[in-house]
Amino acid sequence: MADNHKVWVEKYRPKKLSEIVGQDNIVERLQTFVEKESLPHLLFAGPPGNGKTTAALCVAKELFGEGWRQNFLELNASDERGIDTVRTRIKDYARTRPVGDVPYKLIYLDESDALTSQAQHALRRTMEMYSETCRFILACNYSSKIIEPIQSRCAVFRFRRLAEEDVAEVLERIADEENLDLKEDGIEAIIYVSEGDMRRAINVLQAASSLKGEIDEDVIYEVSATASPGEVKEMMKLALEGNFEKSRKKLTDLLIDQGLAGDDILQQIHREIFDLDIPEPMKVKLIDRVGEFDFRLVEGANDRIQLEAALAHLARLGNRMRS
Structure with missing residues (x-):
């Protein structure tokens, strides 16, 4: 495929650790491991889209050079999350000798927090037995879902959201x-x-x-199918000022005309609360109620009814402010 037709995420993915932005401390530590060719098992934890997969690929490229693909196995644990994957595919790859001068290969397990508990316990033993020929890099969004025995075998790197x-x-x-x-x-x-x-x-x-x-x-x-912050803030201000019908029409426009999902609008309401010109105690009450509405939506409640209830709550708080 021509370079011009590539997905830009791949086209502009950093090729070296030094090109990764926003994770300076992590990059520095990884470069030390690569320079010494002494790599422990690694656990990359943090929110999505902040460089975990890129860091793993850069480590492989800088360790193995041109032959990195022969010594690097990438698996998505959310697709292959059972114990059979650990016992067959991962174990078979881990027990074979690497190609080239580096004495071990790399296995990268993306979304490893999706592995079942049984699979994680099997993986723990595999990491122990084949540490001479293989190193593991586990990436996850929530490190708390990785069992303690695996965490204790890894050097943990916590990736932060990008500034x-x-x-x-x-x-x-x-x-x-x-x-x-x-x-x-x-x-x-x-x-x-x-x-x-x-x-x-x-x-x-x-x-x-x-x-x-x-x-x-x-x-x-x-x-991006996202409402502009100005539209959401205007809808909330209308409710606070007592113009409930106008606020409700604005909500209808977002839901029906723009086709936005109810939970997305509620998340934007949550973000805009902190910028409203209202007293701090009122913001606390609003955040508390938004959490309740969010729970109802997750449980399957009607989007429109819950969001109108949120606007009604804003209108009631506005009336109290004016009285």
């Missing part, structure tokens, strides 16, 4: 490479939508680039 300036730096570099007219408000909108997830930020930028030549915040919110 806004790190996301902006990468977006500007891609825009320069692709000759995109990326506006400042477009960058801010991508940062708002992605919430520190670099993979999502780059995917949104690629989608927006195929829609219009000039990429501003309107294009970003359109391609």
Whole structure:
């Protein structure tokens, strides 16, 4: 496939550890391991889209050079999560000798927190038995779902969400490479939508680039199926000011005309509460109720009814403020 037709997440994935942004402490420690060719089992934990898979690939490329693919096995544990995978495919690969000068191979288990407890216990023994010929890199969103015996066998690296300036730096570099007219408000909108997830930020930028030549915040919110913060804030302010019917019409526009999901709108309401010009105790009450509405939606309640109830609660709080 031509380079121009690649998914940008892959096209602009860092090739070396030093190119990874926003994880300086982790990069420094990994580079020390690679330089000494002394790699323990590793556990990468953190939210999605912040460099865990990229770091594992960079470690493999810098350790093995051109022959890295022969010494690197990547598995997604959410697809192959049972004990049979550990006993057959992983065990068979771990027991074979590596190709080249490095005395071990790498097995990368993405989403390893999806492994069943039984599979994790089998993996623990495999990690122990074949440590001379194989090293494991486990990546997960929640390290608490990895059993303690595996955690104790690994050097744990906790990846943090990427800072806004790190996301902006990468977006500007891609825009320069692709000759995109990326506006400042477009960058801010991508940062708002992605919430520190670099993979999502780059995917949104690629989608927006195929829609219009000039990429501003309107294009970003359109391609990402996200309401602009201004619209959500206006809906909430209308409710607080006592204009419940206007607020409700705004909600209908978001749900029906723009086709947004109820839980996505509720999450944006949660984010905008902190920027409302209301007393702190009232923000506390709102956050408490938003948590309750979120639980109801997860349990299968009707989106529209729950969101209208949230607006009604805002209207009642507004009436108390004015009285």
